Amino acid sequence: MSDRQQQFINRSVRQLAWRNLWRHKTRSWLTLSAIAITTLLLVFMLSFQFGTYDTMKQQNLSLMSGFAQVQNPEFAERPNLQNGFTIGKNWTAILDQQSQLKHYSFRAQSFAILSNLSDSKNRAVQIIGVQPQREKSLSSLSQNISAGNYFTDQNQVMPIVLGKQLADALELKIGDQLQLLGQDAYGSLAVELFTLVGTFDLNISELNSQLAQIRLSDFQQLFAYQNKAQQLVLKTDKLEQMDKLAKPLFQKLEQDAYPQNLRWRDWKDLQPGLYQTIQMDIASAFLWYSALLLIVVLIVLNTLYMSILERHNEFALLHALGMHPSQISRMLSFEMLLLISLGLLLGWLLSVIVSAYFMQVGITFPGMEELFAQFGISGTLYPQLSLMSLGFVPLVFLLSWFLMAFMVRFRIAKIKPLTSRQL
Structure with missing residues (x-):
């Protein structure tokens, strides 16, 4: 045919x-x-x-954890000041060179007791040291300020931002002073007066009642944590971009931080639930x-x-x-x-x-x-x-x-x- x-x-x-x-x-x-x-x-x-x-x-x-983090391998199990890392001298330059990496920030955290000046109210809270300017584009917490502001005055001495329920429990209002009592990286007392500049409301009662943020520079000074952090929080425009960026970026950070031991944690590891x-x-x-x-x-x-x-x-x-x-x-x-x-x-x-x-x-x-x-x-x-x-x-x-x-x-x-x- x-x-x-x-x-x-x-x-x-x-x-x-x-x-x-x-x-x-x-x-x-x-x-x-x-x-x-x-x-x-x-x-x-x-x-x-x-x-x-x-x-x-x-x-x-986008609320807190970011799309990925670089941490000390022991930090996930024991999130204390001993399980941090020294920030590499070229890390900022390396991170700024990544075109797909839109936002990043260093953080450090510890537990402390906050009390008002009359010492009539006190609460055990988690203190997080943040880089305010970077956090504004990285975390949605700064967009949920219910009163005051989010570290807008860079010349403010020892400012602090609290969850709305925490501020209410301590009977504090914007402009009031409060005392922080904690323990630094060497086991000594860390005591300082802070001024309340803002409160946030995340509609999550656990965070509103247990979380406080201060500037990372103040945290490093107060807790004897010079040039150190516990988390490098990373975020791209789309979550899929982070998977492609992870391996080459982590290799560069590891090389600059040698001989420190670091760990890359993606969003599945950060938020397993x-x-x-x-x-x-x-x-x-x-x-x-x-x-x-x-x-x-x-x-x-x-x-x-x-x-x-x-x-x-x-x-x-x-x-x-x-x-x-x-x-x-x-x-x-x-x-x-x-x-x-x-x-x-x-x-x-x-x-x-x-x-x-x-x-x-x-x-x-x-x-x-x-x-x-x-x-x-x-x-x-x-x-x-x-x-x-x-x-x-x-x-x-x-x-x-x-x-x-x-x-x-x-x-x-x-x-x-x-x-x-x-x-």
């Missing part, structure tokens, strides 16, 4: 498939609609779910999505298979007229592919339009702010289109089409030409 004859046969098979598809318009439209609605729902639900995960990671990690929650939710969600998709796929395949059984005599007649069984099976496979592709395309377009709209305006859940705040996220969530959300449903339907095409080929191979007696 020449190439020209083969092209003619293929074109004829495609034309027959397209015409056969619309011989039963109601059935075709119902099947097409089922595929389109399933695609719309699942693509949007997956986009919303992945968008929720992205929001949880971005906002939760968040990571495990996301993984469990993904597993359970895909179980439900797969069950729903399987039901729809079986319904669609059953409809298509029943239509093939109804057309037995038609196929036998085509065989008698000279059409080879392989050509008949190709025609049927193309019919199914057209129907599935049209349904997927329609559902795909609708899901992209709906997802794109909510990506702009977001989805708000009134009354859920306090629950979401426990995970460090706001009450408005945004879907996020991804290859996974866009490709999961089409992949399953295309795999189902391959299965159906194999069944059709096996079924058509048994068809015998229609005889005059059968007519």
Whole structure:
């Protein structure tokens, strides 16, 4: 058979498939609609779910921990002043050279007792020494100041920022002085008077009642921690960029800090609870999505298979007229592919339009702010289109089409030409 004859046969098979598809318009439209609605729902639900995960990671990690940290290997288990590191002399230059690294900051922390001047109220709190100018772009804590300011006066002597509940418990207001009593890196007493310049409200009671921040320079002076820190907190524009940046950046920092022993901790290590929650939710969600998709796929395949059984005599007649069984099976496979592709395309377009709209305006859940705040996220969530959300449903339907095409080929191979007696 020449190439020209083969092209003619293929074109004829495609034309027959397209015409056969619309011989039963109601059935075709119902099947097409089922595929389109399933695609719309699942693509949007997956986009919303992945968008929720992205929001949880971005906002939760932006609160305090950052996307990654460099620490002493012992700091995670024993976060004390002895498990810190000396800041490398070239670290700032190395970090500034990284184009993808938008924000970074050094921190140090310890525990101390804060009390008002009358000594009528005192609390054991966590004191964190920060670099205020860098923290403003790194942590969302500085954006949640409920009163006062966040270290705006660089000439202020010993300023301190407290959680709102902590300030209330100590009966302090902006401008009041308070006393800090702690222990420095050598075991000596660390005592100093601080002035309250601001309070923050994170909607997380544990942080509001137990956290205080001072300048890193004041921390180093007070706790005998000169040129030392416990955390180098890092953040990029997108979380994925940090994974690419991690290895080369850490190697440079290690070389400059030699012979110190350092450890790189990514967000999964910093927030294992968040990571495990996301993984469990993904597993359970895909179980439900797969069950729903399987039901729809079986319904669609059953409809298509029943239509093939109804057309037995038609196929036998085509065989008698000279059409080879392989050509008949190709025609049927193309019919199914057209129907599935049209349904997927329609559902795909609708899901992209709906997802794109909510990506702009977001989805708000009134009354859920306090629950979401426990995970460090706001009450408005945004879907996020991804290859996974866009490709999961089409992949399953295309795999189902391959299965159906194999069944059709096996079924058509048994068809015998229609005889005059059968007519």
